[in-house]
Amino acid sequence: MRFFGRDDDHAALQPLRQIKLFSSLTARELKVVYGLRHERHYLAGEIVFDQGDEGQAIYAIVEGEVEILRAEGGSPHRLALLAPGEVFGELALLDQAPRAAQARALSDCRLVVFFRADFMSLLETHPKIASKIALALARHLGGRLRQANAGARQEGHL
């Protein structure tokens, strides 16, 4: 059956292996996650999502770079520059709050996208995989928090 394209090519899992969120998953577990992903291509300068958008998905970079910008006082201020293997928009998995910043492709990008609804169903159907991803996500958010604290200390807010 080639109509919709088969997903069972083992080499196709390779891009997912380099994503930090899935680094602790086994090949079999990765295959389950692979079945849930959407793949998108963005050109340099293209907006992935806007600040204030209703977040429905988490994005992971397979190729290219993405910058995270926040509008402060009318002009965009760069918060982060993300490289292949990194994820963004992760808060959408946890709540339905509006996006806190804008994501824009800095170079031509290949991204994989996971929807919150899929992640929620993963929690029911494959709790082990979901817990591994949730743990990686918690570590990732912890790292972000530490970075933010360090930044605030440098600026004398703490």
Add this chain to the structure above:
Amino acid sequence: MRRLQPSGAGPLAWCGILLATTLALFLFQHLLWLVLPFLFGLIAYYFLYPPVQRLVFAGFSQEAAANITVGAFALLLIVCFALMLPWFAAHAVSVQDTGQRYLQGGLTLLNETLRALEAQSRFMRDAHVADAVSSGIARAGEGFAQERLPALMLGVAAWLPSFLLAPFLAYFFLRDGRRFQRFLARAVPNAYFERTLHLLYEVDRTTRAYFQGLIKLTVLDAACLAIGLWLIGLSSPLMLGLITAVLAWVPYVGSILGCAVVVMVAATDFPGSPGVAYAAVGLFVFVRLLDDFVFMPLTIGRSLKMHPLVTVLMIFVGGAVAGVAGLLLVLPLLGVVMVIGETASIVAADPRLRARHAHARRLRLQSVTRDLG
């Protein structure tokens, strides 16, 4: 970078939703050979979806889970059919006779009831209501047997192969549904991607909630009717309960037909006691009320989140536009069109998304024309 979240669909969008549903029903009326197997395929898909999910939960792949579930279900059907075939072959003639007997029983009850009313009412006696109704039914029966029945039987025979599509559709929905969703999502531009995919999930959620609600409602209805009919003392209460519950899938007409079946059986099983038939009618009305006010809001009502006025209005529109098939199709179709219409109107009315799409198109044009001077 903006931040104004668009509000829900306005009155214009709602008019569009109702019009699109009516138009779709009109078109579907001419494609019933495909639409009805598709609908039954969907019902089978949502019926088999929970066991497939359980197998996925147990560690099977989606494909293996679909193969096992559909295989087991097909095996069960084949075994049931094999067990039923000898009984059916032996009772084929008596089944036909029983049908005629029940029909005659129902007509006798109707005639006796009308005569009893004539005895009470001078107006009805003067109008010869019982005779008029009896002769009208006899004429309609003869006309139906001579003119409509052969065409109906031919139509059923012609439709039968297309119904074989239903199990195949259910199998492929179960196996490739997610892959098909991704295939559709690939066609959506980046700017609209997140919103549109959310829409696809919502359509899936709405249809799943509707059909799983319908299956639960059928089980509840069948159980209540079977218990009631068993208490009244009617023969084959479970079979009758199931038939009437399935007939209730067609709003209004199905319920009336189901009630008529139950009354005919009651009148034939207890020819001298019209009280039993009246008790069956009472039970039917009670279960309908229970259905409308308790079961329906708990099952289907919750899934569609529609105003009752819109629901009733659209049922009438469905019946007027596409007959019985329209009555059957209108609610699930309205549910899907409603989700699509609401989201599409929000997406189309969002100037920021349109601007982002235009920006992406400009970038794409620049990238492919960079070396053309």
